[in-house]
Amino acid sequence: MNEPERLPNLPEFLWADAEPKSAYDVIIIGGGGHGLATAYYLAKNHGITNVAVLERGWLGGGNMARNTTIIRSNYLWDESAAIYEHSLKLWEGLEDDLGCEVLFSQRGVLNLAHNLGDVREAKRRVNANQLNGVDAEWLTTEEVRKLVPILNASDDVRYPVWGATFQPRAGIAKHDWVAWGYARGAHAMGVDIVQGCEVLDFVTDGNRVVGVETNRGRINAGRTALCAAGHSSGLAAKLGVRLPVQSHPLQALVSELLDQVLDTVVMSNTVHVYVSQAHKGELVMGAGIDSYIGYGQRGSFPVIEHQMAAAIELFPIFARAHVLRTWAGIVDVCPDASPIVGHLPLDNAFINCGWGTGGFKATPGVGWVYADTIAHDRPHELGEPFALTRFEHGSLIDEHGAAAVAH
Amino acid sequence: MRLSSGGDIFRDRPLTISFDGRDLGGFEGDTLASILVANGVRVCARSIYAGRPRGLMSSGSEEANVFVQVVSGAGEPMVRATEIEAYDGLVTESLASKGRLLDLPDTSRYDKRFIHVETLVVGGGRSGVAAAAEAARAGGRVLLVHDRATIARGEGVESVVGMGGLTILTRTTATGLHEHGYVVAVERRTDHLAVPPETWSRQRLWNIRANEIVLATGAHERPIAFAGNDVPGVMLAASAVDYVTRFGVRPGRRAVVFGCHDGVVDAARALAEAGVEIARVVDARPWAADEVKQGTEEGSLDVRAGVVIGTASLPDGTLSGAVIQARDGSVETVACDLLAVSGGWNPALQLLTHTGGRTRWADEAAAFVPSQRPQHVRVVGKASGEFAAALRPEPLFCVDGPGSDPADIFLDLQRDATLADLRRAVAAGMRSVEHVKRFTTISTAADQGRSSSVLTVGVLCQELGVPMTEGVTTTYRPPYTPLTFALLAGRDRGYLADPERVSPIQDWHVAHGAAFEDVGQWKRPWYFPAYDGESLHDAVARECAATRSSVGMMDASTLGKIEMYGPDVGEFLDRIYTNLMSTLAVGKVRYGVMAAVDGMVLDDGTVARLSDNRWILTTTTGNAAKVLDWLEEWLQTEWPDLDVRCTSVTEHWATVAVVGPRSREVVAAIAPGLDVSNEAFGFMEWRDAMVGDCAARVMRISFSGELAFEVNVDGWRGQALWEVIYEAGQPYGITPYGTETMHVLRAEKGYPIMGQDTDGTVIPQDLGMSWVVSKKKPDFVGKRSYSRADAAREGRKQLVGLIPSDGSSPLMEGAQLVETGVDLTRVPVPMVGHVTSAYDSVSLGSPFALALLADGANRHGEELQAVDELVGTRVRVTSPVPYDPEGARRDGN
């Protein structure tokens, strides 16, 4: 039996809350992972420190606190692979960069294939990844079995495992610690972190956004950058911009702490399972997305039931484990399941949203790219394909239809 | 130690259980915990990180120390010892806050029930029983769920068993309160039985819909944190009493009782009555005074104002004394083996907060009480918090006495988290309790923070110097009690995990040795080996050759079929398909493509007009439900004015495709009354016919380029039809084939499979199917998107054919297309397309593939490399219709 070990210590100091000032060079709306990373890179890469991150609740309490922390970059399309791979490279240096632990663990991610169609798509993605310089392998059923002995990869299942794609550099991290690490870094460089500050409206001057109205008063801003994830469409609507984004509940759950049985992340789209065993020993699972639209941070129970049926189908040993806690986040989904990063059709206003079920892994990458965009008021090369205008000219980046891998 | 009398146990039914290999005696009615207490087992667990000895700190669901693995019976990785009902032969192992999964198959069954009631009462204590009785008297269906084996009874409690309209479920815990009066509960049916009846499910998940929900969930006692508060022998006061009254066991010989409300003295009295020597009662309230209180007949109670600031322990780690600081500051150690503690009560409001209910701190009750209730929810009894005020509590969460080491003051026993950890969080800048909990991991363990959650809010407020009214409890999340994965799965396991759908002709396929492929939920014949061990490759080559040269037959029953009825069907289909449908004449069939709003191909199939108002359309096998949803969504949300009904009839019809130049003879033989001549029965037409005594609808549709007929009959006559065709085809060597041959045949003709050759980024024009996109129709779903710049752009990826340049190298599906001469080792390598389908083609005499290629329509004849696993194969781009491009075979010969 492996002796449980305490998690490493967090830094002695993380950040202190600030009273909002009357004006900033840049205001970031939303203190999730993306908002915090953006603030961090604004300060670090661009020397812009007169920045406030405004968070309506507690820092990192949105999807950042609710996701299943899967990190990978094995996306199909060039544009996606480029930004996620940039992100993965940043993950690989993040603990050094931030000077604190985020428990980034490169334990590999498996995406299982259960039928001929899955195999075809999986191989297509592996080939694209390899040619894009993203580590990816196709594993046979036998190889999958060796890697994950507790997986039921026998023929005697409803949907046998035909093989899997494997990205060894992929893995998980501790979401809270990531948010706090960025908050700490940003705060140390002079960024104001303001919790309990909800942006209610925008202040505009002609076509220019010049500030925000909050529950704590008006704050002027040179540039205003949205990072509000599930609440993006509502906020953008206040600027008269109708985003092609729908917000849905997405649920996840954990078990009690268990002796280690699973060393990699296993995802199956066909059987609807996403599972890893986190550092402390709990099984962490993502459930399906609810098909209705809502902001309630509550999903429907049958989704969880379905999820458990799928889980023990693949992992019979999980049958007796317990669901300890379930929860939901509000995920912002674009029609092509790819994010929006770049300019709003107003001056000095920027948007980052639409990361849907899979934006945790992008946290460093998008923070980097978005900060650059805000600092220079022009698209970053990795963000450019994800501009809002793609919905006007139609050059979508459809990871949905093509690869159909969530998270 | 077991008392000579008392308790709800059956002393005439002794039993033996095993704990860490030791056999221990108990009685029916005991829990594992009460047996441990009865047998004097004081160290029952080790703490997770520090490895400190731990004992029972409660008698109920508050337990944070003693979780065990149950090895006997159904097996459990991690359960509270206080919630395990003992049975003879129970085998358990202690745990260090980490569960262990048994690597044995789970043979238990789990089931689900659904129930609607007017009133649901959660909790069968006094107030719950009263509420249930009242509701039942008022009429209507009432359900009372109670998590223990028996509901409250005895003096002052109405006897409700057998009351009309009232259903009582014991051993049943409501675990989630969801929207619209939806409550989920778990009934534990056999876990307490040594030999469960074989036919019983182990647990049952109740899905309850109620008009009104009464929460009579009671309250949990709150501990007080002080140095050494984790030492075995420190126990919640009410739990100590509970052991006496419920099980007739004594949790100690000599006790110090410590707390901050009136109930503490009552607890001391109850313990004294059971023969526990009460060494001291310590009252922490600021206005408490030293006094001697009436105890039992044998003696009085020595009540002192003060606090417990620490514990003393024996070498085995168990409690030997309480360190008490009196009001005047003097410190003394009082010997005891039980330190019964009560910091007040936490109303059990977890369910209330699952669906938007809120709580607020009430100073007078020293508790979080309901402040905002979800619709239809009422809170009664202890859960409302009212009783707590009567105890005149003064909140006390944590005693950081002189010389105490904050690292010895435990806030979360299960997580080994202490005041020192909380202080580190605060020093790091954490202010919100959510952050503190996440920083320290407090309240995240298997005990679900029952004892640590409110305590931590209290300690945090104390540390920050803010009043409790500014403290916020966390929103509790379902489930209230941990739920077994398998319970949630219910019967959806193994082959029931997802329903397996089969065609009405399945028995024949199985009997004839077909290999199957999963297509959505369907099992479809993939190929039919002619002899044991014939390979896929050989079988498909044989099936293709037979079909192209004579006749083959395929079960097409799984294709989605939707019957449409109404005067506006034509109009509706015009809006849904990219091409014109309303002009279709009765008796005719038309191919159609549906696009999504972004213009991308969604699905394809045929549309047949049966009469003026009746139509039938087909979808791809995997997409039938999705397409029906799609149609309904448009009808119901956008065009409710259209008079159209859609009915799924996929399973109503069996469909056999008879394919190949000899198919006409075969169909003529089975349907002698049908004129199958090309003149009488043209391509893309349908006719009614009789096959024997069976009415059939025959369509001339081809997915192979060959002359072909699709014969549709009532589903239940499918197999008979199949056999008749098989018989009639014998003179021509009719050959059954599966999906693989179908794919090859259609690929040779360049017919794309939607979802395989398309991927949500493909517009019909990319498939060389501009003809299917109407220029005349005023509007249809997707039309607007074709006017976007990207749809008209040069160089879009288009469907092409590929042949290996050497005429023989196999081509791989999923291979990426790269220009020749590009170095594959210099990433990123630009990719210009990918292989969507690849087959060995008998007709072409070489491997052949379909691919999506940038600017493909203009690149026929050029060379590329198809890269699979970083190995490039030279390929030549061809038209996607390499076989019979003129379509000469369509009408046979």
Ligand SMILES: Cc1cc2nc3c(=O)[nH]c(=O)nc-3n(C[C@H](O)[C@H](O)[C@H](O)COP(=O)(O)OP(=O)(O)OC[C@H]3O[C@@H](n4cnc5c(N)ncnc54)[C@H](O)[C@@H]3O)c2cc1C
């Ligand atoms: C259950 C679940 C599982 C997931 N699993 C994964 C996974 O495995 N891998 C992965 O990569 N991604 C995953 N995701 C997605 C990922 O969590 C999100 O894409 C990502 O967290 C979004 O960025 P964020 O961290 O900035 O969002 P958030 O943390 O949601 O941040 C947005 C913040 O904006 C604040 N805000 C909103 N409106 C206002 C306002 N008006 N004023 C001020 N503040 C405001 C919110 O309070 C919130 O804190 C998952 C998501 C969920 C819900």
